[in-house]
Amino acid sequence: MAQIAPSRRVRRTPFSDGVEAAGVKGYTVYNRMLLPTVFRSVTEDYHHLKSAVQVWDVACERQVEVRGPDASRLMQMLTPRDLRGMLPGQCYYVPMVDETGGMLNDPVAVKLAEDRFWISIADSDLLLWVKGIAYGYRLDVLVDEPDVSPLAIQGPKSDELMARVFGDAIKNVRFFRFGWFEFQGRQLAIARSGYSKQGGYEIYVEGGDIGMPLWNALMEAGADLDVHAGCPNLIERIEGGLLSYGNDMNRDNTPHEAGLGKFCSTQTAIGCIGRDALLRVAKDGPNKQIRAIAIDGDIPACDRAWPLLASGKVVGHVTSAAKSPDYNTNVAIGMVRMTHWDAGTELNVRTPAGERRAVVQDNFWI
C-alpha cells in the first residue's frame, strides 16, 4: 500500500506528536483527521490490547455539540432511539437516520445537561446534517464542533492506570456513564466506554493544549503496566462485533439491517425524522442483516466489499475481515440475505485472491 500524503486538510490531533514518537506505522483518515491503525504490528497490538493497557488517539471521533432550549427536541429528531429517559451523565449509542431510515452515522450521544449534548461521531460529517435540520426547522439551538478530542484508554489494566492519574473514584464510573475528573486544573468528562471489548475509558479532552501533557502523564504513570500507544484494532473489533460505519453499513442500510433494531423505539421515538420509514421496516423486518462470518484459508486485506455466493448467486457481502490468532480462523463481518443468514450456512466468498469457504456464525467471537 502507498504512503499517506501530508496536508493540513487531513488534520493532525492534539496527540499526534505522541503518536509519532511512539512509532506509528499506519494511518487511516477518519472525519478528515489522522487515525493511527498500527504501531508494532496489527497482531502484536492485538495481543497487547488483550493483556495490558493502551492509550488511543481517537480525536477523530469529533464532537457535534447541540446546545439550547431545543437541544432535546433536535436530538430526538436525529435518532429512532427513545431519548426521553436519558439523564445527564449518561452516554447512549444512537443510530442516526435520514427520512428514509438510511443510517447517517452511529455515534455515541453524551448528555452533559438537560439542554446540552455532545454527539461523538463515526466517519461522516454529521455536523452538516444536524446544522441543516436545525436551520430548516428554525430550532432554537446552537450546533458546532467544539475543541474536544477523545483519548481512549483500553485494555484489562485500564482501571489501574486511570486510577493512578485520576484517583480511585474513576473506578466507580459505570458502563456508558461519565463523570467529571480533574487534570491540571481542568475538568474533563470521562466515560467508561470505547471501541474494544477489553474494557476501558474515553476521556473527552477539552482544549487541545492539554493533549500532550495528558498523553505523557498516562505514559509515565503506566510504565510498569506496559502501557503503549495503541489504536482501534481491526482483529479485536471484528471478534467483538463492533461495527464500523462506512465499512459494515452506510446510508444504504437501515439500523435493522445493521442489527441495531434494539436501539430503534419506533413506536415511542416521536419526532424522529426517519420514523415513518422505520415503522415500515420494524413491521416487515429487514431482508438482509449483519452476521458474524468465519472464512477459511488465506485472505488479503478487505479494502472493498467481497461478494458472498451461494450456488454462484450473490447473497451478501463481506465488509470487514482479518485473521484471528485467538480463534484460529478469519473473523469477518458481512451483510447476508435472509435466505442464507442462518447460523451454520456455508457460502463462498469471492476475495481478490480467489474464492474461500465462509460459514455464517451464530454470534461474534467475544
Next chain:
Amino acid sequence: MAQIAPSRRVRRTPFSDGVEAAGVKGYTVYNRMLLPTVFRSVTEDYHHLKSAVQVWDVACERQVEVRGPDASRLMQMLTPRDLRGMLPGQCYYVPMVDETGGMLNDPVAVKLAEDRFWISIADSDLLLWVKGIAYGYRLDVLVDEPDVSPLAIQGPKSDELMARVFGDAIKNVRFFRFGWFEFQGRQLAIARSGYSKQGGYEIYVEGGDIGMPLWNALMEAGADLDVHAGCPNLIERIEGGLLSYGNDMNRDNTPHEAGLGKFCSTQTAIGCIGRDALLRVAKDGPNKQIRAIAIDGDIPACDRAWPLLASGKVVGHVTSAAKSPDYNTNVAIGMVRMTHWDAGTELNVRTPAGERRAVVQDNFWI
C-alpha cells in the same frame, strides 16, 4: 510518513486498478475515497503535467445530484452566486455557505437540465447539508449521490488526446461548458475544466463499469503523446492559486476571506441561506484574506497551519506550501490580516523546521 491502511470505508474508485498499475506512490483521502497524490515524484509529475498530458483519477469529486421541481430554488439557497443566468450545459464555480456565511464547500455546479444539477464537491459531506435543507424546507426535490466518477485529462496535450478518443468536436467545448460525448455506446458529460492551469477536461464517468475501459482507451490513444497517470499536483496548484477546501479555507471562513467575493452576488442572490450574513461582510469587507506568499529557504511538508509573524505577533497563517522548480522559491497560500496583506510585506513564517522569511505577493505565479 506512515502507510495508508486498507479498508472499505476509504473507498476505491472505478479507476483504482489503473492507478495501482501505474505505480501510485502516495494517497490522500478525499470525501472518504482514495485520491492519488504522487506517481513518480511530485516534481517529476509537475514537469510532466506542464509539458505533456495526464489522466487523473478524481472520482473523489463526488456528485450531489439535485433533481426535481424545486432544484433551482434549492441550488440558490446553497450559494451566494446568482444562478439566474445559468443555462443547461454550463458549469459554475459556486462557494456554498451556511447561515453565518461560513464556507461548507467550494464545488463546481453542473447544470444538466432546468430541473437537474450535479454538484461536484470538494472535501466535505455536502450531501448531508443539502439533504438537511431539502428536508427541513420540505422541498420537492430528490438529493442523492449518483454513480458518477470524474476523470480529468490535464496538460497541454489534452486537446489532442481527447480528440483521438472522442472526436474533434470535443475541441469546441468552451471553458466551464460541457457537452455530451459517446464512449462505448454511453453518453458522457465532458467539461473543459479541471484542477490545474495547464488546460484540459473533466469527464463525468457515469457508471463505474466503464471506468477502466475508458482509462485504458485514453492510455492507449496517448502512448505517443507521453500520456501518464497523474493527479492534482501540489506545486502547480499553488503556483496557480487554486484553493483547496480544508487546507486554505474551511467553515470558519467567508468566501470574501477566501478571495471569492466576486462569486458572491449578495444583492441579487435572493434565497441564499447565508445572504444576511454576507451582506454584512460585503459591506464591511473582510479583515483577513487569502494571499500568495513566497517563502525563502528549505521547508518541510505543510501538514498544519504555520503562523505568520510580524514583529513576533501572529498576523496570519500559511496553509499550503511547496518548493517550485520553475519559480525558484517556495510558493505558498496563506490567510493574512489586512494590516499586513499588501504586496511586498515582509513577514516571518514559523514552520516546524524553524522560522523563514515570507513575502506577500501581488498575484499567484501562473
